[in-house]
């Protein structure tokens with residue numbers, strides 16, 4: 274049999290993960306922050322493609338949370354595609370197709386039934402595959418992206434990774450000494466790297482080896498294998514990626530790390546002065562010398578259409594914000610690339626107050642409170658700090674039922690994998706919310722029909738925990754069983770008070 278892997282790890286599966294930055298809901302915000310027209314208008318149908326989709330969780334969330342979309346996921350690993358299809362079936366998601374194709378096959382047009390796409394995304398792929406495969410990806414984009422369409426590509430960035438090159442090479446060489454499966458080989462290779470570091474190999478960063486050696490879970494070891502053992506692993510400078518994307522007529526728009534689109538939050542004045550007169554691709558690359566970003570999430574557009582300045586404020590003002598954290602967690606102190614920033618009280622205090630009562634447009638928030646903050650700043654700060662998301666639609670009852678079915682399948686899948694973190698697709702938002710173990714359990718029992726009352730839900734959650742032989746971890750640890758029971762009930766009370774109404778407001782249940 275010929276080797277179909279092209280040097281990419283394929284003997285162990287990549288773990289499931291949802292990445293909100295890949296959703297059109299999030300990518301459209303990047304466009305608005307940069308004053309660029311998103312590929313489609315709010316709520317319109319769109320065609321979406323994920324290249325190298327792994328086991329398909331992100332593409333599935335995009336499909337489940339956007340019933341108007343036509344979603345495609347591609348990967349050359351048959352185990353990934355089979356797993357993705359199974360979850361699509363279990364969750365009854367019918368606006369998605371997963372296909373087993375390599376980038377080369379796709380670029381060559383071997384699949385005759387493909388639509389043109391409004392969004393093409395790839396996460397954790399670009400800097401892990403060969404130069405030829407990157408060229409296939411660009412050829413595919415050139416062939417299948419609509420005019421005005423958007424590309425999201427994430428990659429390991431230089432110069433942030435420059436110290437780790439020798440370690441990656443040693444891990445790959447060390448892994449090559451054994452015939453074992455990749456998860457075993459990566460652990461053996463880490464032992465070797467540690468021994469090298471202790472024996473005086475100064476190019477091996479000791480603290481990085483120690484950190485990697487702490488990764489023990491199955492998912493983490495799968496990640497380590499996929500991160501470090503690929504033959505073509507090579508972190509990239511932004512200018513080179515932008516140069517490659519230019520072959521598909523793509524222009525750089527901005528980054529899916531929302532705060533990084535605000536120069537004053539990312540660089541000090543003397544740093545900004547140094548890059549002020551540079552052409553944009555060079556300036557963007559130069560920023561990485563100051564910010565030491567090891568991972569970039571770039572957004573490109575084929576034919577960037579600037580929103581006329583006189584329309585921009587109105588367009589952003591129409592964005593409707595929905596809180597996604599409980600009121601007592603809201604904060605004006607936010608972490609930004611340069612450290613922390615304090616959002617101004619005269620505007621954000623009343624804005625928080627209004628948002629705790631329900632979703633509001635940015636224009637309405639600005640009309641109700643004095644603001645020197647521009648609409649784009651408000652959008653960037655509240656979504657970038659993960660306290661709000663944009664509400665896209667009021668879901669119908671049928672849409673809620675469909676998304677509930679998908680979420681039940683997703684949570685069952687997470688439970689089978691022993692995960693204590695998962696996502697809930699939200700059809701009102703076009704994306705998903707993160708949920709921790711207790712919230713996952715509460716969702717499961719309510720979706721099964723348990724009345725939304727503290728006593729009934731506590732009883733049902735206890736039964737589920739017992740059935741799965743699982744226990745919740747509280748901080749601080751309860752002293753005895755009575756204390757554990759009280760904490761369980763109190764925490765369930767909080768989820769019922771804040772979590773469940775939020776899930777309803779965003780169309781996650």
Ligand SMILES: C[S@@+](CC[C@H](N)C(=O)[O-])C[C@H]1O[C@@H](n2cnc3c(N)ncnc32)[C@H](O)[C@@H]1O
Pocket residue numbers: 279281287288289290324325326327328347348349350353374375376377395396397398402406499
């Ligand atoms: C690190 S994983 C990322 C998966 C997923 N995007 C995520 O972030 O969870 C990279 C994926 O790219 C796929 N891949 C690598 N080379 C490929 C190729 N030449 N054609 C198609 N898929 C490829 C792998 O099978 C793998 O699922």
